[in-house]
Amino acid sequence: MAVKKASEMFSKSLIEDVHRWGCMKQTGVSLRYMMEFGSTPTERNLLISAQFLHKELPIRIARRAIELETLPYGLSEKPAVLKVRDWYVESFRDMRAFPEIKDTADEKELTQMIKAVKVRHNNVVPMMALGVNQLKKGMKLYEKPDEIHQFLDRFYLSRIGIRMLIGQHVELHNPNPPLHTVGYIHTKMSPMEVARNASEDARSICFREYGSAPEINIYGDPSFTFPYVPTHLHLMVYELVKNSLRAVQERFVDSDRVAPPIRIIVADGIEDVTIKVSDEGGGIPRSGLPKIFTYLYSTARNPLEEDVDLGTADVPVTMAGYGYGLPISRLYARYFGGDLQIISMEGYGTDAYLHLSRLGDSQEPLP
Numbered sequence: 031m032a033v034k035k036a037s038e039m040f041s042k043s044l045i046e047d048v049h050r051w052g053c054m055k056q057t058g059v060s061l062r063y064m065m066e067f068g069s070t071p072t073e074r075n076l077l078i079s080a081q082f083l084h085k086e087l088p089i090r091i092a093r094r095a096i097e098l099e100t101l102p103y104g105l106s107e108k109p110a111v112l113k114v115r116d117w118y119v120e121s122f123r124d125m126r127a128f129p130e131i132k133d134t135a136d137e138k139e140l141t142q143m144i145k146a147v148k149v150r151h152n153n154v155v156p157m158m159a160l161g162v163n164q165l166k167k168g169m170k171l172y173e174k175p176d177e178i179h180q181f182l183d184r185f186y187l188s189r190i191g192i193r194m195l196i197g198q199h200v201e202l203h204n205p206n207p208p209l210h211t212v213g214y215i216h217t218k219m220s221p222m223e224v225a226r227n228a229s230e231d232a233r234s235i236c237f238r239e240y241g242s243a244p245e246i247n248i249y250g251d252p253s254f255t256f257p258y259v260p261t262h263l264h265l266m267v268y269e270l271v272k273n274s275l276r277a278v279q280e281r282f283v284d285s286d287r288v289a290p291p292i293r294i295i296v297a298d299g300i301e302d303v304t305i306k307v308s309d310e311g312g313g314i315p316r317s318g319l320p321k322i323f324t325y326l327y328s329t330a331r332n333p334l335e336e337d338v339d340l341g342t343a344d345v346p347v348t349m350a351g352y353g354y355g356l357p358i359s360r361l362y363a364r365y366f367g368g369d370l371q372i373i374s375m376e377g378y379g380t381d382a383y384l385h386l387s388r389l390g391d392s393q394e395p396l397p
């Protein structure tokens with residue numbers, strides 16, 4: 031398949047515009063600001079929000095489009111990566127073609143357009159995973175994958191931010207928002223409740239794949255709440271529990287012993303809410319620990335190794351995805367000033383510590 035650079039696919043003036051906007055300064059916002067600003071979604075506030083997105087989104091999208099053209103090891107030329115690049119350039123073009131936002135009618139039109147941009151980018155993660163997989167197949171697992179890893183960290187962190195900004199604005203239009211929500215943010219989110227729901231989802235996948243699943247015990251104060259984005263927390267806890275379930279299930283599959291339960295502890299500190307997921311799944315060798323947050327490491331068969339249609343790239347949900355669960359979960363934690371740490375005892379099990387900032391006043395990291 032002939033590789034087409036963006037300059038061959040799109041007009042010269044559009045590519046020049048991408049490069050011009052990619053040099054502009056990004057503007058970060060905090061969880062607290064999103065919450066306070068969105069708590070009164072008046073027409074005036076929605077107009078201000080739309081004007082901000084009209085300028086901010088093209089800058090963020092342009093930066094990623096430029097980077098997608100200049101990746102090391104020939105990654106930019108992989109068909110899946112070219113597809114992603116095209117999505118970014120098309121979204122940039124749509125944003126720039128939209129006229130200045132002057133009134134509520136313009137704001138409503140922009141909202142519909144950015145909804146379409148968000149849908150266009152739904153499959154970016156599996157598509158990029160497919161591109162990296164195409165690269166891995168064509169070469170030995172290169173000695174220095176750091177550049178690829180750092181790029182993917184920047185790329186996915188930026189994507190989290192873009193989707194949060196779009197989703198937050200769109201959700202502020204909801205005429206019947208659920209109680210205690212401001213857009214995507216739940217002002218009284220119960221981490222215990224989210225952890226329980228995420229655990230049940232992970233267990234159902236485990237049941238489907240193995241026919242059984244270890245028990246999960248959750249400890250903490252069920253009445254404790256704090257402001258956060260439930261979808262982000264669900265994704266992170268789901269990934270951690272899924273990893274633990276798989277490790278325990280595979281360790282005890284032929285054992286006469288009952289598989290030990292996974293323990294989730296929710297602690298509310300002054301600065302952080304910390305969620306610990308503990309398992310007795312045998313742990314990770316110390317030599318393997320540095321690899322678990324890279325995008326090139328998974329202990330399971332890669333579901334992307336089968337032929338995936340580049341048009342859709344719908345990837346089946348499996349117990350072990352394509353090795354992106356941990357690094358992407360860590361980015362979600364870091365996006366609002368938290369972090370994810372893994373501590374392992376080889377021969378026993380693994381503890382994952384998910385730290386979430388309670389204060390909500392750290393600015394978005396802007397790669």
